[in-house]
Amino acid sequence: MNLIEQGFAWILDPENISGPSGWVARLLEQLAYTFGAVAIAAVIAVPLGYLVGHTGKGRDIAVSLSGGFRALPSLGLLILLALGLGIGFRAPLVTFVILAIPPILAGAYAGFEAVDRRTIDAARAIGMTEWQVVTRVEVPLGLPLLIGGLRSSVLQVVATATLAGYVAGGALGAFIFEAFALRDYPQALGASILVTALALVLEGIFALLQKLVVPRGVVVKEQREVRSRSSRTRAVMGTPIREGK
Amino acid sequence: MRWLESNLGLVWDLMLTHMSLCIPPIIIGFLISIPIGWIANRYRLTRGVILVVLGLLYTIPSIPLFIFMPLILGTPQLSSLNVVVALTIYAVALMVRSASDGLGSVDKDVLQAASAMGYSGWQRFWRVELPLSGPVLLAGLRVVSASTVSLATIGSVIGVTSLGYLFINGLQRRIPAEVLTGIVSVLLIAVVFDLLLVLLGRLVLPWSRRDRSVRAKTVARSRTAVLTGAGS
Amino acid sequence: MIEFRSVTKQFPDGTVAVDAFDLAIPPRKTTVLVGSSGCGKTTLLRMINRMIDPSSGHILIDGEDTGSLEPVKLRRRIGYVMQNSGLMPHRKVIDNVATVPILGGVPKKQARDDAMKLLDTVGLDRSLALKYPRQLSGGQQQRVGVARGLAADPNILLMDEPFGAVDPIVRAELQQETIRLQEGLGKTVVFVTHDIDEAFLLGHQVVILQKGGHIAQVGTPAEILAHPANDFVASFVGADRGKRALRIQRVGDRDVVVDENGTPTGVLQP
Structure with a gap:
């Protein structure tokens, strides 16, 4: 327990807070990586995901891509890129963009796919152009899943951004790797607490945001669904009970 | 290529070590998740609480979690147990949602029919609920397997040997081939595990191929893909 | 035509x-x-x-x-009404009805006023206008679907x-x-x-x-x-069967219509 106190003491030590190598600056670097990478990834992945979701083409590729990336070790990718691009912020940024793309892509196309086909059919039947079907039906109805995708990509990157320090890319991980070299456990612990707190705060903000953007009509209770469920009966097959004999 | 040829033995050893780090979390995580998922699915109140708590656990980045572990477990800082337990925590955090979704996806009419036929609660769980939620459980397990195999590499950063060693050593010695070998080895293990799981699914759930399960699986998979991201 | x-x-x-x-x-x-x-x-x-x-x-x-x-x-x-009303779940009833006129360039305010009148036409209470489709019963949703079909006065x-x-x-x-x-x-x-x-x-x-x-x-x-x-x-x-295969049976001075099974269904008016 003493160690945890030392961890917090490290955080509260004025010497560690401000300045170019204080944790406030490092935390801002972590945030800059996170939102920079997610923004770049979104510019690439959202239109692509919408295209896949709207046309249904390339869906299999998108699915296996977002599934396969899960197994891609981010540390390996980061180091490979660092060996190519040199140390500094570029290799981490590219790595994080690559990591951020699959969840956003999945959120974008899954959001479109989740829209009831019949609603889209009706939208066309009443005379919406393809563009209007996309902007007035698919985008608003797909928004919750897209935000979900952005949420998981932000969380993934904010966690992974810790690794940037490993290739001299700054951010909060810099403290942790420095601490390993110096065997300074309180510093590793203090920085770890900060990274965790940052991730939890972002998670909270996104959970709230996700609640806010769900179209109202989608969350309201369905009247009929509730009732029709329990009253329905289904034939039961089993061994008939033999009476007499 | 030349690097690989002269280090085949090392790579093979690391792959075995890596697998020994990954298999316990995947299996233990799965076993722990079923009862928690059942509780989450059974009572509305617990569902919210359990999923929120596990969601927060999953949010903890892996390096800090590895660093916290010795404090919680009282293990030495370089013990591989730190990584195994941390990976198990992630596995549970991911898997409980699948377990709860899977058990929740079972048609309520089928359950009522089972009870009406005279299954006891216990029998109903083992013979009806669990098998029928199999496709969704399998989809969740595949996600857990892939992310565990990938996350285990981070253990090397805190000194627990895995395939991540090739990354760190490759960086220090500036050998891209070594790093690339590490990435490919990780992906290879992930693919082999995934194929084994699919094969297992075919053996255990022969009825689920095509029609029903495909939809359940893709829905569950795309949902899981959106709601969770493998944090490193 | x-x-x-x-x-x-x-x-x-x-x-x-x-x-x-x-x-x-x-x-x-x-x-x-x-x-x-x-x-x-x-x-x-x-x-x-x-x-x-x-x-x-x-x-x-x-x-x-x-x-x-x-x-x-x-x-x-051309108005179109389909089996499942096909309403937009994220738009209120009134906005669903007003969709087509608004697409056609009718000002929003006027389209909504017209939509209100259409709710009367299809026998829906105006108080439902600000509800979402899922809050309505199936029959009510179908009425909204009909109102939407009529909205552009096709x-x-x-x-x-x-x-x-x-x-x-x-x-x-x-x-x-x-x-x-x-x-x-x-x-x-x-x-x-x-x-x-x-x-x-x-x-x-x-x-x-x-x-x-x-x-x-x-x-x-x-x-x-x-x-x-x-x-x-x-x-x-x-x-040739059931309720359409009717016959006339003379009962006293009246013609009674009976179906295939001889069940009376009515009386012929002179």
Whole structure:
């Protein structure tokens, strides 16, 4: 327990807070990586995901891509890129963009796919152009899943951004790797607490945001669904009970 | 290529070590998740609480979690147990949602029919609920397997040997081939595990191929893909 | 007037849904396309507003070939009501109804005012205007669907099994409402159903379809009942059995009408 106190003491030590190598600056670097990478990834992945979701083409590729990336070790990718691009912020940024793309892509196309086909059919039947079907039906109805995708990509990157320090890319991980070299456990612990707190705060903000953007009509209770469920009966097959004999 | 040829033995050893780090979390995580998922699915109140708590656990980045572990477990800082337990925590955090979704996806009419036929609660769980939620459980397990195999590499950063060693050593010695070998080895293990799981699914759930399960699986998979991201 | 001129539709998978189909649909009347599933009735309906394009042949509306018209513009001047109301779940009832006029450039305020009046027309309470579709019952949703179909004040209203998913009591109500609306507004209604009773109830002209969009018979309900064109029609409408196979039984000085089983169903008025 003493160690945890030392961890917090490290955080509260004025010497560690401000300045170019204080944790406030490092935390801002972590945030800059996170939102920079997610923004770049979104510019690439959202239109692509919408295209896949709207046309249904390339869906299999998108699915296996977002599934396969899960197994891609981010540390390996980061180091490979660092060996190519040199140390500094570029290799981490590219790595994080690559990591951020699959969840956003999945959120974008899954959001479109989740829209009831019949609603889209009706939208066309009443005379919406393809563009209007996309902007007035698919985008608003797909928004919750897209935000979900952005949420998981932000969380993934904010966690992974810790690794940037490993290739001299700054951010909060810099403290942790420095601490390993110096065997300074309180510093590793203090920085770890900060990274965790940052991730939890972002998670909270996104959970709230996700609640806010769900179209109202989608969350309201369905009247009929509730009732029709329990009253329905289904034939039961089993061994008939033999009476007499 | 030349690097690989002269280090085949090392790579093979690391792959075995890596697998020994990954298999316990995947299996233990799965076993722990079923009862928690059942509780989450059974009572509305617990569902919210359990999923929120596990969601927060999953949010903890892996390096800090590895660093916290010795404090919680009282293990030495370089013990591989730190990584195994941390990976198990992630596995549970991911898997409980699948377990709860899977058990929740079972048609309520089928359950009522089972009870009406005279299954006891216990029998109903083992013979009806669990098998029928199999496709969704399998989809969740595949996600857990892939992310565990990938996350285990981070253990090397805190000194627990895995395939991540090739990354760190490759960086220090500036050998891209070594790093690339590490990435490919990780992906290879992930693919082999995934194929084994699919094969297992075919053996255990022969009825689920095509029609029903495909939809359940893709829905569950795309949902899981959106709601969770493998944090490193 | 809607005219089908030797219209054929073959889908990419090779199935011929409709083959050399000819039909004239009179204006300001209800025409019902009826047949069992797979007879091509929905395909025919959806070709009118070019949700599906024919492989060959022409469809004319008031002498104008729809093939030469822009599909989106065409759809905006034809009302469309489908089985599951097809409402936008994220828009309030009033906005769902006002969608088409707003797409067509009507100012929002006016479109909403008009939509309110349409709720009255289809027998919906105005208090439902600010609800979301999911907060409504199935029958209410169908009424909103009809209101939306009428919103652009189209001459033609296409209805694709609109009452297939509601319970029998609500369905009967909605059927009467449809008859009242058609008479009151004088729209050309094209209605698709698999229910022959519904077809006879609503249709001024009934088109009985066989597999592949072949017309088995076209006529008023009375004509079809009196002279079924062939055995298929006779059996499809049930002219020879049940409640349609009526006989007269003399009871004292009155003619009592009885059905196949001898159950009395009414008395002939002199």
